[in-house]
Amino acid sequence: MSRVPRILLAGFEPFGADPTNPSWDAVAPLQGACIGGHRVETRCLPVAFETALTALRQALDAVRPRLLLCVGLAGGREGLSLERVAINVIDARIADNLGAQPVDAPVVEGGPAAYFSRLPIKAMRAALQAQGLPAHISQTAGTYVCNQVFYGACHLLRRRRGVRAGFIHVPYSPELAATHPGQFALPVDVATQALRICLEVALDTSEDLVLAGGAEH
Numbered sequence: 403m404s405r406v407p408r409i410l411l412a413g414f415e416p417f418g419a420d421p422t423n424p425s426w427d428a429v430a431p432l433q434g435a436c437i438g439g440h441r442v443e444t445r446c447l448p449v450a451f452e453t454a455l456t457a458l459r460q461a462l463d464a465v466r467p468r469l470l471l472c473v474g475l476a477g478g479r480e481g482l483s484l485e486r487v488a489i490n491v492i493d494a495r496i497a498d499n500l501g502a503q504p505v506d507a508p509v510v511e512g513g514p515a516a517y518f519s520r521l522p523i524k525a526m527r528a529a530l531q532a533q534g535l536p537a538h539i540s541q542t543a544g545t546y547v548c549n550q551v552f553y554g555a556c557h558l559l560r561r562r563r564g565v566r567a568g569f570i571h572v573p574y575s576p577e578l579a580a581t582h583p584g585q586f587a588l589p590v591d592v593a594t595q596a597l598r599i600c601l602e603v604a605l606d607t608s609e610d611l612v613l614a615g616g617a618e619h
């Protein structure tokens with residue numbers, strides 16, 4: 403009997419001074435959802451350089467998804483950041499949840515400098531904006547655990563070209579923005595709705611749209 407194809411959708415646990423992580427809060431309601439004939443499996447990843455990639459590898463082995471979308475928090479971003487590129491460097495501004503703070507270390511020793519997202523980020527942005535949802539292309543996923551997981555995922559899947567993988571950063575939730583005055587906030591249920599749209603578009607789009615998404619800085 404053939405198995406329903408799977409989507410692996412991962413968020414992160416809280417980190418730093420923030421008591422919640424809207425990435426996981428937005429991802430969790432999609433557990434078991436059926437999107438484009440695929441069943442969504444969710445996971446909450448640790449914000450720790452030592453364990454995040456092991457947790458991701460275990461989830462990939464258990465779920466064997468057709469599509470992997472990892473979602474993290476990037477406080478201060480003004481909408482959903484559809485990440486274009488993962489780079490082979492870790493440079494932690496703050497300690498992770500296990501107290502580690504590596505500086506200028508590679509994610510994968512000897513790995514390529516960078517991997518590009520395998521998701522149709524321009525088409526995803528167009529679909530989000532058509533629904534009035536704030537979204538932009540981001541040229542950097544940072545140098546912390548999210549970039550490590552994004553790069554690590556691309557590296558783990560480098561010989562499995564049939565599996566698509568990418569990363570989205572969500573902004574603060576209103577709850578977190580209350581302690582970060584002046585920062586943009588997106589309600590968690592709106593972020594969940596946006597993630598659902600992104601997954602639908604990713605499953606439907608084999609060739610990304612050619613739309614400008616560059617930045618001067």
Ligand code: PCA
Pocket residue numbers: 414417423425449473474475476543544545546547548549
């Ligand atoms: N955001 C951090 C790590 C976990 C998360 O949600 C980051 O952007 O690296």
